[in-house]
Amino acid sequence: MCLAVPVKITKIAGKEADVEVGGISQHISLWLTPEARVGDYVLLHTGYAISVLDQTEAAETLKLFEDIARADK
């Protein structure tokens, strides 16, 4: 039940959005994430976006992993 998938918002109409992941389009609800914008990635859970993903944080996390991998060589 915890499963949520990162998907990209391609279109917004009111409280609903079209999203895309892996070449597949879906229609979802933005009732829980009214701040989401076209181009954002959101966590999709049972038809609803539950969180807008933070691209800056994602990039920083990956950089942290790269630093750790380099330090351990």
Added chain:
Amino acid sequence: MKYITEFRNSELAQGLISDIRGKSKHKVRLMEFCGGHTVAIFKYGIRQALPANIELVSGPGCPVCVTATSDIDKAIALAMVPGVIIASFGDMLRVPGSRASLQQARAAGADVRIVYSALDALKIAQENPSKTVVFIGVGFETTAPTIAASVLQAQEQGIKNYRVLSLHKLCPPVIKTILDAGEVKLNGLICPGHVSAVTGSNAWEFVARDYGIPCVVAGFEPTDILQCVDMLVTQVENHASKVEIAYKRGVTPDGNLQAQKIMAQVFEPCPANWRGMGLVPDSGLKLRQKFADFDASVAFDIKPEPAIEPKGCICGEILRGVKTPADCRLFRKVCSPENPVGPCMVSSEGSCSAYYLYGED
């Protein structure tokens, strides 16, 4: 940035594994609360990658698994009411109740439909105005806001034949129950990533503060889980106990305030019956009085006969982290995904199902 493959990079994972091995000196037991983490840990071979001094135990974070037999019986009783269409997430269908499962009720003529989303259940209600659609609401704080939103949407759109049987549960109270029971000594908590996306990492402050146990919120890709273990081990080695977020791209300390607002608007806490743990105060959600029109427990007076627990099934002890599926006499011999005795074998996030599919013989 697509947020998936980047976090499955094996070189980055190797770096994290080396880092953990380098700094982890003490024996530690970490609990992953969430069923999604249990499966990911198996799928990505996390246990094999970690040094032997780090033990991972599973907790009661599978909402289907912790649904009490008596509540399954209620859902089945509702399925047998003429004019009712049951809408449910797929996992619930094969969970055995006292006498049958929802799937068996369907085979016996009940109208039971699998849905991916509460929105699908709303659609079924709109398409079947002469019937009553009862959505079996199972899930923690990740899912409960979506069901709350569906109730508000039903209200907004004037859909009058939609009801929810709320079996929703909250995570922090059950974690408190497990810690208070003291059956399992924990050195760290791998906090559920998507529950925390809604609740915020602040929901776990009481664990660090009152029990001195380090908490780190983890995502679900292999590097996410390894990063979480790395951060927990660092805390343990430094004698720290605080709440940290590893899953920073999806989780903040405050969480999703809109989702929390909608959840609080529609639901209020109530006592809930957890498989293996009995009644836990303020750990369930029921619809508020003003949404009584959408409450299946108000619309239908269902009193099923006393529940019969499956004989020999130790799902309850597995959910509390005191036993593993390997300890169960029925595991693999009688109980399998094709012939499940208890919910932990049915659910895609259940410990027994994960051990069966991914564990070594």
